[in-house]
Amino acid sequence: MKSVSAQKTVDSTLNAIKERTRAYMELVEKFGPLFLEKARLQDELLTLEMVVPQIDATRISAGVPILVDEDFSQWAGSMQQAVVRLLPLLSDVLKLPEETWKILQEYLDDPDNISGLAQARIEGNWKHFENTSVQLGIAPYTTLLYISETVFAPVLCAIVDSLGEPLTNLAWDQGYCPVCGSTPSISHLSPKEVTDLDQLIGGGGKKFLHCSLCGHDWRFKRNVCAACGNDDNESREVFYLDDVKYERIEACHKCGKYCLNIDMRECEPHPHLDTVQLGLIHLDIFARKNRLSPISPSLWNGVE
Numbered sequence: 001m002k003s004v005s006a007q008k009t010v011d012s013t014l015n016a017i018k019e020r021t022r023a024y025m026e027l028v029e030k031f032g033p034l035f036l037e038k039a040r041l042q043d044e045l046l047t048l049e050m051v052v053p054q055i056d057a058t059r060i061s062a063g064v065p066i067l068v069d070e071d072f073s074q075w076a077g078s079m080q081q082a083v084v085r086l087l088p089l090l091s092d093v094l095k096l097p098e099e100t101w102k103i104l105q106e107y108l109d110d111p112d113n114i115s116g117l118a119q120a121r122i123e124g125n126w127k128h129f130e131n132t133s134v135q136l137g138i139a140p141y142t143t144l145l146y147i148s149e150t151v152f153a154p155v156l157c158a159i160v161d162s163l164g165e166p167l168t169n170l171a172w173d174q175g176y177c178p179v180c181g182s183t184p185s186i187s188h189l190s191p192k193e194v195t196d197l198d199q200l201i202g203g204g205g206k207k208f209l210h211c212s213l214c215g216h217d218w219r220f221k222r223n224v225c226a227a228c229g230n231d232d233n234e235s236r237e238v239f240y241l242d243d244v245k246y247e248r249i250e251a252c253h254k255c256g257k258y259c260l261n262i263d264m265r266e267c268e269p270h271p272h273l274d275t276v277q278l279g280l281i282h283l284d285i286f287a288r289k290n291r292l293s294p295i296s297p298s299l300w301n302g303v304e
Contacts, residue, residue: 010275024279052159055167060171079114082154083109126141156180175227177218183295184210186261187262188207188262190204190207207219209259223236236253249287256291259294259295277301
């Protein structure tokens, strides 16, 4: 379980973005309340008895994420709580018509419906989202997908934190999350470490991928593309802007994908990895101009 409050980390990250780049002020004001409420709910869920899934070593060794085939009805109550807290903020961010907001509220109030959407998201069953969007009269279906992911995220993050050390020690070398199977939204190099020997500080720099949905961080090879597994140095490239080398784009010209990366050895305090991406849109724009696509699309990294 994480000792640092998610809410405090989000708050400090939002403030850092505003202080550093005034151009992002409007974006932070728009999305900030949503990020803060998600973090607040995650912190609250961690004070409760979360149902924790079993880690099956055989399935893990076969590359099957932990939450695949799980019964999501056991977390329906927590997800419905997230709907109550987050849907009004989502409605404001997405400027949903009042009628759409009411339709969504009624649909997600049914535990079977919300469990079904969670199951579909973990399985990558996009057809379920398409069909449900048509049923609810919401277009495009990616609107329902984003709303669902936002609602599920604090619950899944709390599950990840509750899994604790067994998850941290898991052997996993895939480019998708061992918990929920989602792709990474960002990667980071681990911070400097304090050793027991005379309290020396050094090391760090191990690469971790950060899940775009459940927030889990897992160790990954530094010289491999997380999207396609390409390890050819000639077809991979790193970009950074304005000599800020600790925030960069890791690009793969074989598959045309990119992932942002932050070197935590240069960051104090450490940023919230979901929130910090709001302040890195200039890197996304640069990547897009170089005909690269994000491994995990979001509302902001699709900006041309």
